[in-house]
Amino acid sequence: MNQKKVTIHDISRVLGIDSSTVSRALNDSDRVTKKTKELILQKAKELGYQRNILASNLRTNKTQTIAIVLPRISRYFFATVIAGVEQIAQEKGYNVIICQSFDSFEREKKIISNLISNRVDGILISISMETSNYDHLKSYQSFKNPIVFFDRPCNLENCVNINIDNFRASFLATEHLLQKGCKHIAHFSGKQNIELYKQRKNGYLDALKKHQIELDESLIFESNLSEEDGILMAKKILANPKIDGLYSSNDTAAISAIQYLKSEGIKIPEDIAVVGFNNDPIAAVIEPSLTTVNQPAFEMGKKASSLLISQIEDKSTVNQSFLLESELIIRESSNKK
Structure with a gap:
């Protein structure tokens, strides 16, 4: 037998208190x-009252729900x-x-459309690699x-934008290799x-300039920085015996490149x-351990x-930017004697 759902009117009747007072409490x-208030809350608990969240949301025009849209939950940084x-x-x-775009612009657009339909109160987003048009986000705004x-x-x-000083972190990572x-x-x-990768590339370029190293455009490889991309780019590195250093804009591509280069006899x-960049947990345990830039991911989320x-x-x-501190963690992969 289905038990009748308890309403504020039931609480009101039992306590002899006006239903509007019960609702306020x-x-x-x-x-x-x-x-x-304590009397009403105690009686509500005894009777098994549960708020009608949908009705409450309709009254306040809020869902008490936010969404986070990101490329991949599987990446330690995003998790x-x-x-x-x-x-x-x-x-x-x-x-x-929690929504994953898998770095697809089309998927990101569909996600935002669904979030509009579900009336979420706000969105946190790390845009996809393919995103260069923001009309879908303006629609939400x-x-x-x-x-x-x-x-x-x-x-x-x-x-609001929240990140680290990617230019400076990239500059220091490249300068470390030069030193x-x-x-x-x-x-x-x-x-x-993606502005993030522009800043990291510019940091790399500025470090070369400061140390009077002539730029060689053939040493810059652009990709989605996946594991597969890391292997493909490592193969290109092997074709240029002059290369004696590698700075990767993420750990994923750096680690797969290291594994491939080692399999080809490169020390x-x-x-x-x-x-690398991100300080994924595997960076500390691979052989050799990976020098990388640590980002305060948990603090960024908070x-x-x-x-x-x-x-x-x-x-x-608001229209503000917040920069959090990053740190270059030096390990064995850059420790040239």
Whole structure:
């Protein structure tokens, strides 16, 4: 037999308290005294009352839900960002929807369309490698809901960007290889429609310039920085015996390149010194361990979630950028004697 769902009117009748007062108490209104609120909450618990979330959402025009859109959950960096986002969201009473674009622009557009239909209160996003048009995000903004970009910055108006100083981190990573005696440093670059990878490439270029190393465009390889891309680019490195250093814009491509180069008899770091970016957990345990740039992913997630929820609740729009600290972690892969 189906048990009848308890309503605020049932609580009102049992306690002899007006239903509007019961409703205010259940919504933690300051207009109800602490003693009365405690009485109502206790009786609601005894009777097995459950709030009608859908009705509440319709009244407030809020769903208490935010979404995070990112390339791949399988990447340690993004998984750690999610953990930071969810910690703050839970504290603030928000649910989190997690969506993967798999670095596909078309998939990202469909995700945003679905999130509009589901009326999420705000979106955190690290755009796909293919994204260069932001009309789908402007469409979401037209509903007066905020967007916060993390990791991969975007120049969309009335948005917050949270990342690290990618130019400086990249400069220091490249300079480290130069200080180790490398003269011909290859660079694994991400797609240049993404501001993040522009900044990392520019940091690489500026380090070469500072140390008076002539630029060789043939040493720059652009890709999606997947494992497969790392192997393909490593094969190109083998075709140029001058290359004695490699700076990769992520650890994924750097690690697959190291594994392939080792299988071809190349010694790391004696023949080619390598630096990656992200500080994935595997970077510390591969042989040799990978020198890499550490990003504060958990803090990035917390900061992004906190700023998004703040905008949702005070209905503000901002156009700000926040830079978090990064660190070059030196390990065996760049330790040329």
